[in-house]
Amino acid sequence: MRICNCGLIDRRTLLRGAGATALAMLAFPAVGHAFKIRAGTFCGLSKDRKLPAMTGLAASEKADRVVAEICGIVGLPANFRVLAIDDPKANAFASIQDGERLVVYSEPFMELIADRQNRDWSGMAVFAHEIGHHLCGHTLDNVGSRPPRELEADHFAGFIVGRLGGDLDDATRVFARMGAGSATHPPSAERVAAASAGWRKATGKAGEDRLNVLTHNLKDGNYVRVVVEFSGRDRRWTEVQHGQTFAVFEELKRKGRSVFLFDEGRSIWVRLDVDGSGQFATGFWARGDRQKATPPWTPLDPVAWR
Numbered sequence: 001m002r003i004c005n006c007g008l009i010d011r012r013t014l015l016r017g018a019g020a021t022a023l024a025m026l027a028f029p030a031v032g033h034a035f036k037i038r039a040g041t042f043c044g045l046s047k048d049r050k051l052p053a054m055t056g057l058a059a060s061e062k063a064d065r066v067v068a069e070i071c072g073i074v075g076l077p078a079n080f081r082v083l084a085i086d087d088p089k090a091n092a093f094a095s096i097q098d099g100e101r102l103v104v105y106s107e108p109f110m111e112l113i114a115d116r117q118n119r120d121w122s123g124m125a126v127f128a129h130e131i132g133h134h135l136c137g138h139t140l141d142n143v144g145s146r147p148p149r150e151l152e153a154d155h156f157a158g159f160i161v162g163r164l165g166g167d168l169d170d171a172t173r174v175f176a177r178m179g180a181g182s183a184t185h186p187p188s189a190e191r192v193a194a195a196s197a198g199w200r201k202a203t204g205k206a207g208e209d210r211l212n213v214l215t216h217n218l219k220d221g222n223y224v225r226v227v228v229e230f231s232g233r234d235r236r237w238t239e240v241q242h243g244q245t246f247a248v249f250e251e252l253k254r255k256g257r258s259v260f261l262f263d264e265g266r267s268i269w270v271r272l273d274v275d276g277s278g279q280f281a282t283g284f285w286a287r288g289d290r291q292k293a294t295p296p297w298t299p300l301d302p303v304a305w306r
């Protein structure tokens, strides 16, 4: 079984910053019956790790409550089996076993990242990240972690924290601690950018639409991932990349789940296929004039990671 884990953190880095006594007070203590989780490839921060079969315990009341809250805000049924494990090498992961959607968290890990000041937003973000993997379909093909999927789950986590009233720092704190990344997991800076875009989507001002697209730009002969943020108000849309305005569009129509934008200066149409939840939108472009786009519609993402 391949599993999508959040690949969050180098545990030694975390331990250096954690009080030894904190481990005595578990943030999400497990209760109840044992559940057999089959052996799988555990995708850690810097390399894949194989984990043996594990025993999961029924989640804590707090974990169940957090998962129910996340599902409630996006109108999902909370049909996940949430399990706690006591493996210090693990953090949290999502997988499907015998048709059942599992969300598994390591108690020592959740303890290390717990925010103790107000609400435990970092714990919330981790659960939202794992649920995001399920919601975005990442657990269906048994491929395991890879960077764009991680960013999509991070974006969803930022969206959830925003919807539930957390601030931008609450949404990104845990993702800022992830280090340099690996073949399966992107570096912290990308993860913070994705979670931030999700948070801004959830907390947009009244009358403002926000749609985010994950794509790749060609830089020095290589494709680099970028989260592109589109925001619209009164039919005027701005495209922002890396915090800078990249282009301005006029919204000329909406049809079904698509928004059609036109850039007069470049004679370019952009179509954004909307998803009402915290997922990324999918973008396409076509040439044309103000009256009409001329197909074909080309995906904005040249790499087509999906």
Ligand SMILES: [Zn+2]
Pocket: 004, 005, 006, 007, 129, 133, 145, 149, 150, 153
């Ligand atoms: Zn993940």
